[in-house]
Amino acid sequence: MDCIEAIMNRRSCRSFLDKKVEEDKILKILECATYAPSPANKQPWEFTVVLDREYGKRLKEESEKTKAYLASRSGWKWLESFDLDFVTQAPVLIVVTGDPSKNGAEQFLNEPGKCYVDACSAAIQNMCLAAHSLGLGSLWYTLYEKESAKEIFGVDKDPVGIVCIGYPAAPPGVTRRKSLEEKVRFIR
Numbered sequence: 001m002d003c004i005e006a007i008m009n010r011r012s013c014r015s016f017l018d019k020k021v022e023e024d025k026i027l028k029i030l031e032c033a034t035y036a037p038s039p040a041n042k043q044p045w046e047f048t049v050v051l052d053r054e055y056g057k058r059l060k061e062e063s064e065k066t067k068a069y070l071a072s073r074s075g076w077k078w079l080e081s082f083d084l085d086f087v088t089q090a091p092v093l094i095v096v097t098g099d100p101s102k103n104g105a106e107q108f109l110n111e112p113g114k115c116y117v118d119a120c121s122a123a124i125q126n127m128c129l130a131a132h133s134l135g136l137g138s139l140w141y142t143l144y145e146k147e148s149a150k151e152i153f154g155v156d157k158d159p160v161g162i163v164c165i166g167y168p169a170a171p172p173g174v175t176r177r178k179s180l181e182e183k184v185r186f187i188r
């Protein structure tokens with residue numbers, strides 16, 4: 001699949017078939033993740049590939065609590081009907097953890113940012129695009145408290161995101177984009 005086509009047609013998937021994902025596809029997705037750019041090529045990411053659905057059940061339980069907390073703080077009514085079943089449906093969860101000590105040049109600046117998070121995010125995007133080009137659905141998932149995710153998956157670094165992957169059970173919903181006119185300014 002052409003790169004532009006993959007970017008334009010990837011959509012978040014929140015409904016997965018009960019169908020195993022081939023290991024060679026999982027490995028290709030992980031390899032694509034490692035080709036993301038990173039500060040000073042520090043490659044601050046690590047990947048925990050979860051194929052045991054029991055972990056998804058625990059994540060969903062924790063996410064329900066996070067969702068309730070978020071609903072109470074934000075007042076977002078739509079959250080009430082936001083079903084988290086996809087967390088247990090997805091046959092593959094990939095927990096992407098980032099190492100804050102691998103921040104590249106940023107850690108020596110006066111205002112250190114979070115370049116390791118940026119790099120992990122680039123890796124996640126590569127994974128979502130790779131999954132799409134391999135005929136799989138994916139979701140970039142963050143509805144969890146980080147300490148809970150660390151405990152569930154036995155990771156000690158920053159769990160920047162969890163990528164849910166599987167064969168899509170339904171065509172993705174439509175998500176609209178704002179126009180370039182609204183978002184772009186040229187300086188000529």
Ligand SMILES: Cc1cc2nc3c(=O)[nH]c(=O)nc-3n(C[C@H](O)[C@H](O)[C@H](O)COP(=O)(O)O)c2cc1C
Nearest residue numbers: 010011012013014139140141142143144172173175
């Ligand atoms: C940093 C980040 C965190 C996200 N967290 C969640 C999440 O926790 N749950 C979820 O359902 N979608 C999550 N998403 C997916 C967005 O909702 C989705 O990308 C957005 O609505 C645009 O839709 P599209 O991906 O189908 O184009 C996240 C996306 C990003 C970039």
